[in-house]
Amino acid sequence: MTKLRPSAQTLLSAFATLSMLLVAAASPWPVAAGPTAIPQGPVPTGELKPVELSYIAIDATVIPTAGGATVRVVSRARLRNTDKRAAYQRAVSFPGPAVSGVRVGTQNGGLAPATNAGPWTLSLPADGDAVIEGTQEIATNGPLADLQFDWSTLKPWGATLAAGRLTLHFPDGVDSDQLLTVDPAPTARDTTQLTWSYEKFQPSGSIHLFFVAPSYWQPLHRARQAAAGEKAGAAEYLALAAALRPLIGAEDMPESVTHTLQAEALAALEHAVAAAPKDPRTHQGLAGFLQSQAKGDPALLARAVAEFKAAYDLGPTGAVPDPPLLAAIDDLIAACRRTNDTQGLLRALDVVQAVDPSNGPQRATAYADLAVSQLNAGQEADAEATIVAGFGQAALDPYALLRPHFRSVTGEVEMESGRRIMRFSLVPAPGVEKAAEADVALLAGALGRSGGEVISTSADGTLRIEVTIPFDDARQLAAAGQAVSGSLPSDADPAIVLIAAVAAPARVDLSASQGLRSDRLTYAESANLSPAQAALQARLDQIRYARAEAEASIDNPIEMARRRWALALLGRYEDGWRALAQGCRVTYRMLLPGNYVLPQWALAWGEAREIGWSTNIPHAQRLWPFAGAAIVVLLGVVLGAALARRRRA
Structure with missing residues (x-):
């Protein structure tokens, strides 16, 4: 753990608070163990025949709330008496969440509030009908809403239903990117609602809906529009990143969507820094995001530390380091040691030294450890570079000679x-x-001045010099x-x-x-x-x-x-x-x-x-004149002897 200097005041408390909020916002939101069931509406509590279900309509409206969404479900069922001579009564109830606003009546005669608390008895004259309607609510928490409607819950109405419809309403509109899972595809849709409508069908299967809650999507939509404007600045980019961050940290968000949102948030924060490089808040925002996404990655932690350091440098002279900065440095040091990233460790210690000089011995020890290991490995040039980085050129200069x-x-x-x-x-x-x-x-200059002819060359890492001295x-x-x-x-x-x-x-x-x-x-x-x-x-x-x-x-x-x-x-x-x-x-x-x-x-x-x-060193050519004279004398003697023999003859 990095040693902290005692401080009497926190000069950068705003930056610290912002950073902690960023980290908290990036934590996963808790979600339910499975999809939340959409109420199936009224069901019969006893024998139904000869009464039949003419249709059942379920209208679910998604209403934004501070922590997620409320789904208000209004269901209506119409029953028809197929007996043309006798009247019948049938009791119905609303399973699931508490029901309110129950009304009963007929198709043509209208509906009136029911007075009792249920189950509700519907009177059907011969060859007549009865209609019942009620309202139920369910709630979802967090950025993602996971809903499911099970058609099989309608089996009490019969093995085959005459007509059934489910409509999911989004009063403020719905974007295709907002819908993460829609299965099966709706039979009809527009910009505000999705509808599944079937006739003469067997109640089986289910509808699965997984989407971003409007209370998170609508602020994101507005932030994207503002950041895309011609006059967008650091505030708009920071607001966009803030709108994206809960979705990035949402549990069960599809991985591909998460990566896309992470890239968008990172780009927005980088634009904020570029738009306001002298504003500590932009560096603090980028640093907090990088730290929350690092998950022990030394490269991301190094960037986070650099941005925290930039925010610190823009603060008042002599300011006490923020806890988020020192925490990020601790994370980076731990990651570098875990991955044996010595250079990354030294850079982290450099930052520690800059913001907290009391950590000088720890930094000096780390630099010395690296330099010694490099020297033992024969890497003298790398070791000297490490020494200069850790102790300064002046520390190495006495050993240059x-x-x-x-x-x-x-x-x-x-x-x-x-x-x-x-x-x-x-x-x-x-x-x-x-x-x-x-x-x-x-x-070479000295040899040349002494009268020598000097040729200097360099090739294959070798310096060669040739000197000819006449x-x-x-x-x-x-x-x-x-x-x-x-x-x-x-x-x-x-x-x-x-x-x-x-x-x-x-x-x-x-x-x-x-x-x-x-x-x-x-x-x-x-x-x-x-x-x-x-x-x-x-x-x-x-x-x-x-x-x-x-x-x-x-x-x-x-x-x-x-x-x-x-x-x-x-x-x-x-x-x-x-x-x-x-x-x-x-x-x-x-x-x-x-x-x-x-x-x-x-x-x-x-x-x-x-x-x-x-x-x-022999020189045989010097004897040639003497040899020639001997040959001449010899020839004279031979010639004289020949003449003498001739005279005698």
């Missing part, structure tokens, strides 16, 4: 005569892609690297420091000496990646200091909640830095023209190593 911008970094260095080529691949950490891109742009001698290359390191800020990301360290070797020597038959190539470099480890260690030291501060005990529930997510956040950051270092590799190798198998060296994060390699 401690967060890794990169998840991994790898590189390769290629040395060849006259230039050094470096290629690096950096994968940004989730949620800090923009910061990682800014770091790479800073590095040089004439080793000193020029070392100077270019030192310029890069010197231009970076002191708090540069360790991954950027690593690349700068690769670009600035402490010593590099690439020389070649020419021999008669081969060249001597020597490559030596003092590779030192320890600056990256120093930058990383500085981050880890800062995390250690921050962790010590967060682990200190304190008697402040909100600060305790902040420190709890801070510890989880620092742990994630530390894991990120260590993963970055463990996954780093920088490969060095030489490039020579021709098909040569050359060694390569792989250095880990923070490693320092002396790289050295030399080889002889």
